[in-house]
Amino acid sequence: MTVCWVKKVQSVLYQVSVSVTIATTNNEELIEWLRSKGGYWNPKQTLTSRDGLFGVFANEQINKDEILASIPWSCTITLEEEEEEDDTEEAKDRFENCGMVQTLADEISKGNKSSYALYVQGLVDTAKEHSRLLPSSWSQQGKDLLLKIIDNGTLPPDNILNENDEWKEKCEKINKDTTLLVMTHGEDFGMVPITDKYNSRSGKWTGAYFSIEGGGYGDKENVALEIRAYRDLEPNEQIFTDYKDYGQIGTPELLRDYGFVEFYPQTWIFHEQHIAFDVIEPKIGELEIDWKRRVLGKRYNDPGERTVKFLREQLQRLEQDVHSVIDQSRRMVLVESENESSSSSSSTSLSEHEFQVIDRFYNDLTTALRLAITYASEEYNIGNGMHGDEF
Numbered sequence: 001m002t003v004c005w006v007k008k009v010q011s012v013l014y015q016v017s018v019s020v021t022i023a024t025t026n027n028e029e030l031i032e033w034l035r036s037k038g039g040y041w042n043p044k045q046t047l048t049s050r051d052g053l054f055g056v057f058a059n060e061q062i063n064k065d066e067i068l069a070s071i072p073w074s075c076t077i078t079l080e081e082e083e084e085e086d087d088t089e090e091a092k093d094r095f096e097n098c099g100m101v102q103t104l105a106d107e108i109s110k111g112n113k114s115s116y117a118l119y120v121q122g123l124v125d126t127a128k129e130h131s132r133l134l135p136s137s138w139s140q141q142g143k144d145l146l147l148k149i150i151d152n153g154t155l156p157p158d159n160i161l162n163e164n165d166e167w168k169e170k171c172e173k174i175n176k177d178t179t180l181l182v183m184t185h186g187e188d189f190g191m192v193p194i195t196d197k198y199n200s201r202s203g204k205w206t207g208a209y210f211s212i213e214g215g216g217y218g219d220k221e222n223v224a225l226e227i228r229a230y231r232d233l234e235p236n237e238q239i240f241t242d243y244k245d246y247g248q249i250g251t252p253e254l255l256r257d258y259g260f261v262e263f264y265p266q267t268w269i270f271h272e273q274h275i276a277f278d279v280i281e282p283k284i285g286e287l288e289i290d291w292k293r294r295v296l297g298k299r300y301n302d303p304g305e306r307t308v309k310f311l312r313e314q315l316q317r318l319e320q321d322v323h324s325v326i327d328q329s330r331r332m333v334l335v336e337s338e339n340e341s342s343s344s345s346s347s348t349s350l351s352e353h354e355f356q357v358i359d360r361f362y363n364d365l366t367t368a369l370r371l372a373i374t375y376a377s378e379e380y381n382i383g384n385g386m387h388g389d390e391f
Contacts (some may be wrong), residue, residue: 078190133259142354
């Protein structure tokens with residue numbers, strides 16, 4: 001069920017951090033390398049930068065389910081297969097040890113001698129840029145402000161700074177950047193080129209999906225993964241996939257794992273309260289909410305009195321206690337940006353990039369809470385909405 005948000009809500013859409021695909025200098029060479037290994041890249045699409053966003057764009061009409069790219073096993077970096085005594089145990093070990101991190105680190109250390117040199121170099125360039133985007137790598141001021149917004153984990157996402165992760169800490173002893181790459185760019189079975197060139201946007205914007213079925217191009221047994229058109233694609237539109245297809249992931253989790261706040265539509269999952277909903281924007285400035293009963297097979301509840309009380313308390317905390325801190329941080333960043341020659345900036349100082357992402361997240365979070373409260377109050381007759389206040 002969907003209810004229209006009757007207030008005109010002006011959505012603030014920064015260009016910052018929406019694209020997690022990094023522009024590297026070897027993309028054409030990478031595509032040629034893919035083809036030389038028996039892979040396929042659909043010539044109806046191009047990998048380029050438009051309007052400040054780097055990604056994959058359609059050159060001409062592309063039909064639904066048309067193959068966009070086919071990646072053979074010879075282009076993927078996987079663990080060396082050992083004698084398989086138990087398929088279940090083998091799969092378990094891959095997730096419990098750092099084998100994939102070590103394998104990728106070994107390929108990176110080979111440099112140009114690696115069989116995957118073009119792909120590996122692009123990953124190295126990506127790691128350098130991507131690491132600064134993640135909240136776990138932000139300044140101390142940036143981390144503290146973000147934690148204040150989510151009330152130290154009371155609001156999603158869980159573990160936003162990726163702390164006390166045993167697997168991560170263990171693998172980072174091999175190499176920190178390589179661990180990051182496996183976490184953010186790896187598929188279940190290994191490192192697959194091209195897949196990370198497609199940016200993420202959900203809903204009607206999603207234009208591509210990944211398939212491990214194979215068989216559409218070349219020898220099915222030699223195909224590790226195919227990328228296909230999710231719908232008919234128009235010329236000049238950016239081709240998005242949806243990173244949220246990988247689990248119980250919403251807008252906050254994308255910020256934690258990839259370092260960006262997605263455009264609408266957004267998904268907000270409150271795990272402790274067992275509720276989930278989408279915020280969509282059918283028209284610019286008008287937002288609607290769609291309460292979700294399931295997210296990839298997991299059930300979520302309709303809102304109740306206790307849920308609405310929790311949402312109201314959090315919204316009140318954000319508006320009364322956090323809003324002034326956001327304004328203060330905005331002024332501080334403005335002063336520092338006007339005095340770029342100052343040597344006062346350090347690893348503890350809030351950067352302009354960090355503030356833009358934090359400000360966007362704060363605005364979208366408070367908007368989502370208002371929508372959820374109003375929806376629950378009107379459709380489920382819970383409480384008295386926003387207490388009659390204008391907002």
